[in-house]
Amino acid sequence: MSKTHNFFAGPAILPQDVLIEASSSALRYQDGLSLMEMSHRSQPIAEVFEEAENLVVELLNVPSDYKVLFLTGGASSQFYMAPMNLLNANETAGYVDTGTWSTKAIKEAKIFGNVEVIASSKDKNFSYLPKGFAEPEGLKYLHLTSNNTITGTQIQEFGTYKSRLVCDMSSDIFSRPFDISKFDLVYAGAQKNLGPSGVTLAIVKKDIVGKVEREIPTMLNYQTHIDKNSMFNTPPTFPVYVCLLTLRWIKKLGGIEAMVKRNAEKSNLLYGEIDRNPLFYGTVEKEDRSKMNVCFLLNDDKLNDAFLDAAKKANIVGIKGHRSVGGFRASTYNAMDIESVQALVDVMQNFEKVHG
Amino acid sequence: MSKTHNFFAGPAILPQDVLIEASSSALRYQDGLSLMEMSHRSQPIAEVFEEAENLVVELLNVPSDYKVLFLTGGASSQFYMAPMNLLNANETAGYVDTGTWSTKAIKEAKIFGNVEVIASSKDKNFSYLPKGFAEPEGLKYLHLTSNNTITGTQIQEFGTYKSRLVCDMSSDIFSRPFDISKFDLVYAGAQKNLGPSGVTLAIVKKDIVGKVEREIPTMLNYQTHIDKNSMFNTPPTFPVYVCLLTLRWIKKLGGIEAMVKRNAEKSNLLYGEIDRNPLFYGTVEKEDRSKMNVCFLLNDDKLNDAFLDAAKKANIVGIKGHRSVGGFRASTYNAMDIESVQALVDVMQNFEKVHG
Numbered sequence: 001m002s003k004t005h006n007f008f009a010g011p012a013i014l015p016q017d018v019l020i021e022a023s024s025s026a027l028r029y030q031d032g033l034s035l036m037e038m039s040h041r042s043q044p045i046a047e048v049f050e051e052a053e054n055l056v057v058e059l060l061n062v063p064s065d066y067k068v069l070f071l072t073g074g075a076s077s078q079f080y081m082a083p084m085n086l087l088n089a090n091e092t093a094g095y096v097d098t099g100t101w102s103t104k105a106i107k108e109a110k111i112f113g114n115v116e117v118i119a120s121s122k123d124k125n126f127s128y129l130p131k132g133f134a135e136p137e138g139l140k141y142l143h144l145t146s147n148n149t150i151t152g153t154q155i156q157e158f159g160t161y162k163s164r165l166v167c168d169m170s171s172d173i174f175s176r177p178f179d180i181s182k183f184d185l186v187y188a189g190a191q192k193n194l195g196p197s198g199v200t201l202a203i204v205k206k207d208i209v210g211k212v213e214r215e216i217p218t219m220l221n222y223q224t225h226i227d228k229n230s231m232f233n234t235p236p237t238f239p240v241y242v243c244l245l246t247l248r249w250i251k252k253l254g255g256i257e258a259m260v261k262r263n264a265e266k267s268n269l270l271y272g273e274i275d276r277n278p279l280f281y282g283t284v285e286k287e288d289r290s291k292m293n294v295c296f297l298l299n300d301d302k303l304n305d306a307f308l309d310a311a312k313k314a315n316i317v318g319i320k321g322h323r324s325v326g327g328f329r330a331s332t333y334n335a336m337d338i339e340s341v342q343a344l345v346d347v348m349q350n351f352e353k354v355h356g
Numbered sequence: 357m358s359k360t361h362n363f364f365a366g367p368a369i370l371p372q373d374v375l376i377e378a379s380s381s382a383l384r385y386q387d388g389l390s391l392m393e394m395s396h397r398s399q400p401i402a403e404v405f406e407e408a409e410n411l412v413v414e415l416l417n418v419p420s421d422y423k424v425l426f427l428t429g430g431a432s433s434q435f436y437m438a439p440m441n442l443l444n445a446n447e448t449a450g451y452v453d454t455g456t457w458s459t460k461a462i463k464e465a466k467i468f469g470n471v472e473v474i475a476s477s478k479d480k481n482f483s484y485l486p487k488g489f490a491e492p493e494g495l496k497y498l499h500l501t502s503n504n505t506i507t508g509t510q511i512q513e514f515g516t517y518k519s520r521l522v523c524d525m526s527s528d529i530f531s532r533p534f535d536i537s538k539f540d541l542v543y544a545g546a547q548k549n550l551g552p553s554g555v556t557l558a559i560v561k562k563d564i565v566g567k568v569e570r571e572i573p574t575m576l577n578y579q580t581h582i583d584k585n586s587m588f589n590t591p592p593t594f595p596v597y598v599c600l601l602t603l604r605w606i607k608k609l610g611g612i613e614a615m616v617k618r619n620a621e622k623s624n625l626l627y628g629e630i631d632r633n634p635l636f637y638g639t640v641e642k643e644d645r646s647k648m649n650v651c652f653l654l655n656d657d658k659l660n661d662a663f664l665d666a667a668k669k670a671n672i673v674g675i676k677g678h679r680s681v682g683g684f685r686a687s688t689y690n691a692m693d694i695e696s697v698q699a700l701v702d703v704m705q706n707f708e709k710v711h712g
Contacts, residue, residue: 317387
């Protein structure tokens with residue numbers, strides 16, 4: 001069977017080497033046991049967590065005043081956990097509204113304190129990122145979404161802000177370097193560039209925790225997980241292990257800089273074809289285009305099904321666009337090889353020959 | 357290599373058939389993709405969740421006014437989520453304190469309402485279960501822990517209560533039948549009888565939800581997950597899939613009644629040896645002994661290391677007791693075959709010949 005080209009937005013493609021090793025460890029890891037059968041208090045699992053944490057620190061240059069956590073509940077849980085831990089009821093956080101995920105984050109934050117939406121691109125269906133907006137004094141933090149999976153926008157560079165930053169990096173963490181010293185908190189569901197679903201990465205500046213007045217349930221307090229190295233309760237051991245394998249793979253390929261190069265090649269190839277091919281157009285302001293999720297439409301949307309058919313025949317899966325945007329979305333995360341993007345470009349070019 | 361006998365308390369032994377199929381699906385499931393690479397919105401994953409939910413309903417005879425949920429965060433998260441969803445600030449819940457887990461549940465519940473600890477076995481290091489205690493009128497619910505992993509006690513039969521019940525069944529769900537109509541909520545971390553760590557089962561009586569006055573974050577509201585069939589956000593797809601495989605295995609072996617028989621044989625064999633062998637004694641009141649976690653000590657605790665060594669030579673892992681009890685704990689969950697218990701009994705008998 002020829003290779004399947006996996007463009008799902010998440011859970012998403014994982015490196016083949018990772019899948020082979022994960023599959024093997026799901027059957028036998030150490031002492032004749034599956035990794036899934038081993039106590040989280042056993043030495044082999046403790047070593048998995050320690051190495052995974054250390055690799056995040058190494059790959060992202062995380063300084064020692066931050067703590068890397070492996071949590072559960074996805075970014076959707078960080079939407080409330082961040083303000084619950086950081087924002088007193090009488091304090092104000094700023095949010096930049098750039099799509100579905102930030103809109104959800106705003107809704108949850110309002111339960112805990114004052115929320116000021118200081119910029120939004122809702123006026124154009126989130127097809128661009130607001131820039132040059134005024135930043136009020138005295139915000140407890142400013143919340144950003146680095147990459148928007150649904151609409152395909154991405155902050156190209158984190159600029160200079162007066163406020164401390166909290167950022168949802170679910171869909172582009174480990175795709176590029178960033179200066180974490182600007183951030184009080186970075187969080188990411190694993191199921192794009194890091195691993196399978198079921199684990200959430202959080203990188204927390206340690207001295208921001210414990211400063212709100214409300215009583216926080218033990219499991220929802222970042223301090224609990226900082227103190228216990230993500231092992232306060234039984235963590236999702238197998239998902240964290242698959243993250244470890246992915247982190248090792250990133251390092252082996254040359255670290256974050258290698259991912260930058262890899263992702264630039266893929267997105268240049270695909271956006272190049274979208275801009276060249278008269279049948280297609282991109283949905284996003286060019287300067288805000290995501291290197292992770294490439295959204296595009298057919299000028300003639302009556303051809304949509306024919307294009308999906310042609311893609312399917314080329315073993316391409318997961319390119320149907322989100323219902324709020326329509327058309328097509330090709331997610332080209334770290335693990336995707338350029339040959340898969342080339343396969344999609346080939347389909348677009350053949351489609352032009354038939355329908356152009 | 358000879359078989360490893362896995363007595364870990366959790367994450368714990370899984371059936372070999374489950375591990376073989378999980379390992380295979382971690383590499384290739386459908387369309388040439390690993391199950392871990394597939395969108396939770398794809399048809400194959402939707403079918404995994406639907407079948408898993410239906411099998412829980414079938415195996416436990418769950419009536420249609422209840423909803424089966426696959427959540428994250430473990431029982432430790434249900435400790436706060438249950439009172440957050442069910443208990444108004446001016447209402448009172450009753451808790452029976454039978455060990456570490458109920459003590460933690462009590463701590464979290466106090467954040468949300470009034471808690472009355474109506475019985476406790478703390479006076480004897482939780483080595484028995486309180487019985488015949490007075491049950492006050494007007495409790496919003498009564499919280500029980502069906503099986504205590506650390507001390508090895510287990511409620512043998514759920515009696516008759518005035519109050520509606522909320523129960524932590526993490527370590528013995530699917531080991532025996534129970535009448536769910538007495539319960540408003542049953543919850544269980546998966547990593548004992550159900551699957552790997554990273555997923556939490558909750559069975560919620562639908563009409564109990566939405567009756568508290570506080571504002572609940574979206575992800576923490578049972579109603580969110582009831583409405584979206586556990587797919588409000590990206591769920592832990594692979595862990596849920598492994599639960600599905602385990603549920604199929606339980607059904608294939610004959611359902612819950614087959615588990616009852618299987619577990620009785622194992623615990624009779626092991627408790628029989630503990631009671632017969634003059635070197636050992638059980639730590640728990642006989643009438644409260646757990647069929648899942650068998651706790652026992654050596655009369656001469658200077659022999660502890662020698663016994664652990666002897667067990668290790670017989671490929672027995674995971675029998676060191678929790679530090680709060682000491683000695684040994686053999687967890688004999690559904691997936692364990694009687695031959696593993698026999699291997700442990702053989703070691704105990706050989707140990708008697710040498711040290712008796």
